């Protein structure tokens with residue numbers, strides 16, 4: 001996402017800048033990105049673009065490296081080129097600020113718990129490897145060109161609009177669909193994996209705070225509380241009065257070639273320096289997601305909507 005303020009006048013016959021502009025994924029080549037940045041002249045750029053579903057990254061490892069890794073480099077290059085920045089000509093005032101969505105998946109086979117900004121990385125998937133590339137690229141542009149570029153190392157961030165392939169939404173949809181009698185079972189992979197799941201809205205607030213800092217610095221954003229997939233399922237099903245053990249089937253085909261067993265954030269730096277803390281608890285978030293899916297699947301206006309039928313049945 002590229003965020004720019006409306007300029008006082010149209011520069012050189014260009015269209016006025018919109019407040020917020022989404023740059024679509026097909027602008028992956030360098031020249032198109034340079035043209036987009038040149039046209040928008042953003043104040044802030046949030047690079048959330050990625051091939052973000054971890055299991056797919058083993059099947060499409062080169063595409064993952066291209067989008068999740070190289071995409072970061074190209075975005076920074078576009079900002080550098082349009083800003084006329086070189087090693088000897090560093091940015092003047094008013095240069096755009098860049099946010100990179102780094103990921104707790106970079107910690108992978110964890111070296112310590114909880115994980116903070118100094119915890120070493122050990123990625124366990126092509127996705128994690130590509131995110132590490134992006135993370136160090138941001139650091140390198142900051143150090144080489146003095147650009148305002150930061151990474152937020154975000155732990156799992158969920159909400160009712162989460163994609164149905166991710167485990168929280170897969171579970172909230174299944175609990176709702178089973179409750180409504182639309183299906184009767186749910187296939188899952190590793191129930192023992194533990195994650196630090198937080199509410200996406202809280203994390204977006206943290207991202208904006210990071211770009212408002214005086215100095216560019218990286219921050220971990222997470223809740224510091226960890227739950228297993230088993231606990232997640234149990235809580236979501238209990239919310240609609242169901243016993244998960246009567247419906248969940250463990251499917252070995254859903255296990256990953258290499259798993260990240262445990263993630264737990266130490267968000268102390270964000271708390272102290274940004275004044276950031278999550279507002280929505282894990283329990284509230286799961287209830288929010290299950291209730292939202294109950295409404296979605298029971299709303300007769302959506303009954304003929306193929307997408308909703310697919311959501312209820314497939315995942």
Ligand SMILES: Nc1nc2c(ncn2[C@@H]2O[C@H](COP(=O)(O)OP(=O)(O)O[C@H]3O[C@H](CO)[C@@H](O)[C@H](O)[C@@H]3O)[C@@H](O)[C@H]2O)c(=O)[nH]1
Nearest residue numbers: 052054103104105155156165166167168188189190193254
């Ligand atoms: N998706 C999925 N995960 C399952 C399932 N069964 C068990 N799991 C386990 O649930 C955990 C969470 O999986 P996901 O929800 O797919 O998320 P993720 O792999 O942790 O990655 C997400 O969070 C990262 C931040 O740490 C993001 O960077 C990444 O893009 C993604 O959003 C994993 O340990 C996975 O093995 C299942 O059927 N589907």
